[in-house]
Each structure stands twice: as structure tokens, then as C-alpha cells.
Amino acid sequence: MTTIIERIAALKPEEPFFSFEFFPPKTDSGVQNLVARLRRMAQLNPLFVNITWGAGGSTVSKSLDLATLCTSELGLTTCLHLTCTNMEKNIIDEALSKAKQHGIRNILALRGDPPRGVEYWTPPESQEFMYAVDLVRYIRQEYGDYFCIGVAAYPEGYADGSNPEAQDPKIDLPYLIEKTAAGADFIMTQLFFDTDKFLAFEKMLREHESGIFETIPIIPGLLPINTFQSFIRTAKLSHAHLPDSVLEKLDSVPSTDDEQVKQVGVEILVEMIDRIYNETQHRVRGFHFYTLNLERSVALILDKSNVVKTPLRLKLVSQGTEKKIEKPVSIESVLSDGVKDVKITEKVAVAVPASEVSMTSEASWDDFPNGRWGDPRSPAYGEIDGYGITLHVPAKKALELWGSPETIADISGLFVQYLKGILPVLPWSEEEGLSPETKLIEADLIRLNKLGLWTVASQPAVNGVRSDDKVFGWGPRNGYVFQKALIEFFVPENMWFTLKEKLQIGDSVSYYAGNCRGDFFSNMNANDVNAVTWGVFPNREVVQPTIIEEQSFKAWSEEAFAVWKEWQRLYPRGSATSNLINTIHESYYLVSIIHHDYVNTNALWNFLQL
Helix, strand or coil: CCCHHHHHCCCCCHHHHHEEEEECCHHHHHHHHHHHHHHHHCCCEEEEEEECCCCCHHHHHHHHHHHHHHHHCCCCEEEEEECCCCCCHHHHHHHHHHHHHHHCCCCEEEECCCCCCCCCCCCCCCCCCHHHHHHHHHHHHHCCCCCCEEEECCCCCCCCCCCCCHCCCCHHHHHHHHHHHCCEEEECCCCCCCCCHHHHHHHHHHCCCCCCCCCCEEEECCCCCHHHHHHHHHHHHHHCCCCHHHHHHHCCCCCCCHHHHHHHHHHHHHHHHHHHHHHHHCCCCEEEECCCCHHHHHHHHHHHCCCCCCCCEEEEEECCCCCCCCCCCCCHHHHCHHHHCCCCCCEEEEEECHHHHHCHHHHHHCCCCCCCCHHHHHHHHCCCCCCCCCCCCHHHHHHHHHCCCCHHHHHHHHHHHCCCCCCCCCCCCHHHHHHHHHHHHHHHHHHHHHCCCCEEECCCCEEECCCCCCCCCCCCCCCEEEEECEEEEEEHHHHHHHHHHHHCCCCCCEEEEECCCCCCCECCCCCCCEEEEEECCCCCCCCEEEEEEEHHHHHHHHHHHHHHHHCCCCCCCCCHHHHHHHHHHHHHEEEEECCCCCCCHHHHHHCCCC
């Protein structure tokens, strides 16, 4: 296989290119569906694809498997992320060895963000890889020029979250020089939306007196805007500045109308790409898309941009279409996964826009919000932000917010304060505040938390609210949305078994429960699925963006209990708070309950009158 640098060198002068990034989904069904998506997106002809690497090597086997599939089965030039924070040397050696074994010749060498914020992380003296430059040097030392190595850069300056005002790319410049001098072949940036800041950053590098950045490829990282909520969340997590011009464009459409937000997002990205390519006088000609494992927005951007507009692809369709192409074409090589079951009696090859290659039903079925309450069959389910298991706030701030609880009542008090808006964040939440719909069930949630059922997720029942509703709305205009009431909470073992007896009676509720030891209980079959949000819109099938089933619950349960251990690490070993949190981690259950009577908005809360 060729390297990224070899592929760039083979292009015509000033010829633009693009690349995609994917992450290993959390569920087996998500992985299977991502493979189908990769096959479709490969038809768009990216120069290369990136496969991410979870914090601390948490996705090592899945990342390697996915990278191998891209290289061996799809024939894609593949770049494997590799982080060194809190990483054992043997894991890095094994990853590099397997990458070479499977023909993967490109590595993006990253330090990786410490899972709990920089205050938590002091590199041990025995650790060989403290920074990305150590990893770059090691790869060059052990493998020479076999691997093409990329390194990360931050157009707005690196931010650890403790002091965003301190972001300054000039502060980071010595480290980028060091990484580049150690053997980097290309530079890839963190995502950004402020084109002015990227242009200033690129100019600073190109004009640096050392001359080290004069010709090295600088590839901007771009995030397609799929939904307004995910856009705001990701920008906040990455500390990306949002220019007024971008916000004004998004404000011109309802934030709940995902279709319109997506279209405006395409316009924003197209403008960014065209401007960067032209204003750098084509010095920057590669553009990297953080796809979040979604495809439609990327395909639309490639279609609309004058810079990276893809050539017409070949696709087989039934006779009767226009623009016939006489050139023979292999059916297997161009037939989209999305039309395999269509009976085609007389086949002709036609030219279609790149976006249509990724506009099959499989391409758009997960266009609507994904995340914790998403569809675990989606390749985008459990979308990662690069931080792994985390408290979402730096250690110092966490201690200021949560103090040092020493009793069960203290813990209950923290959950109640969060629901009342006194605390801005809990270990399982982010600093986005409670959703407006939570206010409607606030009294019920406070009552349950005072009883010792510590809620980490919930939603009220909704029966046919318009899709443009300011609280519950989502999706295209002129539709109606529905949702079943659900709740998820931690509960002590004795309370769980009392509640379990009640849950076994009748068929109005479905539940899942488990603990840190892997014990699992449910009244559902392994393959049963609960649709908990759905929408009915003009001219399309019923959309079910959120389902809950056994596979997704188990994946989330493992993370939810891991957060207790992250919280425990804030405190000295053997302290009262550390012991308390450890006891909770070892003895509590996580329980998820769905009530199916969405017509009766009080059904779940009446059921939980304990």
C-alpha cells in the first residue's frame, strides 16, 4: 500500500483532495452497518481514511480491525490514530507491528488527552511516551521510513478546559516545531469553524523563520454540521470559537429542523473550503472530514464545493434513465449496497452526482440525532469525543462543585441540587444544563432522588407534539413527534430487588438492570427493541431515531459504572469519600425503565410511587 505523502505527490500541482475519519462503533450491529457505509463512501474516492483510537487504547482491537478492513478489503489508503497517554509500551509495539503486518503505512501520532483533564495526569517517570514527539521519534527509530507520520495542530491553540482564555497557537508553536523536526510528514488540525483563525495559523507556520513548515502538507480538520445540538456540543468540547457569521446562518433556520440545519451546515463548510483553498493560493489543498460515522452531509459538501467536487461516479440503475454511458462497467464494482435487492432486468451505467451514491435508504436512516439516546444499530451510536471515560470537568473544578461527600444522603443531595439547577454538572452529565423537558418532570425526579434512586437520564411521555415545538420538537417541518416516558437510575441492591418484583407484574413496562460485576436482569428477549422516540413526517417513513435494547444498555452500563471510579480517583485512597464511592460502585445497580403508555403522561411516575 502507498503512503499519504506518496499519494499527495502523485496528484497534479494544486489538485485538491479530501479524506474521511471514522471511529469504531460501540455495538456489534453498529460495526456491521459501518462496514456497509464504508463501502459506499469508498466510492467517493477519498485520498485516505483515518481510524481513531480510544483514550488509553480502549478501542485497540476494534481500531486495528477496522483499519485492516479499510486497507485489505476496500483498498483504501488508511491512517491509524495512535495515542501514547497512559499507554503501555507493549500496546504501542503490538499496534505498530500489526499495522505493518496488515499493510497499514500511515500513523497519526498523538499524545492523546488525559481522560480526566490535565490536573489529573502527571506522566510517571517510568513512562517512555509522555508526549507525541516521543511517539514520533520512537516510530522513526524502530521503523525508519516505513510509516508516513502525521501530527496534530491546533489553529486556535490547545485548550485543556481549565483556562480557555489561555488558548494561543503561538504558545503551542515550539511543540509543533519539535514534532515536525522529529519526523512528521504531514500536519492535521483540530476541528474549527473560524476560517480567519485557521488562515492566520497557516500563514504563521508558512512564514516561520525556521522554514520547517514551508512545504509540509497542512490539512484542516472540518466537522460537518448534522444537528444543531451536536454542533454546539462538539464545538464546546473542542473549545472551537464560533464566529458570529456561522451562528447567524444557523439562527436563520429552526434549530429543531435537522434537515434545514444540515443544509445550512453544508453551505457553511463549502464556503470554508472554497475560501481556504483560494486564500492560501492552493498551498492548502487537502481537507479532512470528521464524519462522526455519518455520510450524507459529507456527500452533499463534496457535491456543492467548487474545490473538492467529486467527479461523477458510475452506478447501475434500471433502463429508462438519461445520460447513458457506453463504457463497460463491472456490476459488482459499482452496485450500491442500497439497491442490491432491487430486481434490474436490463442494466445500463449512468452518471450520478456523488451525493446520490450515498443517498440510499441505508445512508440516511440515521440522519436524526444520535448519541446516548440514539439507535445502537447506527454506526454513529456512542459518538466519541476523544476523551474516553471522563468527568467532563477538570479535577479542581470537580472538587469545588461536589466537595467530599461522606454519606449516602450527601450523594442524594448532589443529585437533587443538580435537578434544581444549583449544580451545573454531575459526573454523568456535561455542562449544558438540563433539557427544557426535564422541568416538566422535575418534581417526580427530585422525589425519586431523595428516596435514593439517583437518576442519570429521563424523559417524559409525549403524544403527538408538532415537530417545531420549542421543547420536544425535532426533524422536518409539519411533522409530529412522540416519545415514551423513561428513566434510568442507580439504586442500592436491596431496593433493586424490591423494585424488580413490581416490574415483573404486567406488560406496561420494559426494564434492563445490571451491576459492575456483569449481573444482568430484564423482562425483554435479547433481540427485542424498544422505540422510545419516533416521528411522523410528510413524504417519508416513520423515523425512529432512539431505541433502547440489551446491547446498548450493556455498553452504556459499563461506562456508567466506570464514571464512579473516575470520581473516586479525585480523593485520597482510604478517605471516607473514596470508600463511600467504592462501596456504591460495588453494590449498586443501574436500572433503565420504559413505560409503554405514552398517551398517559403520568403513567411511569405513578408506577414509581414507592
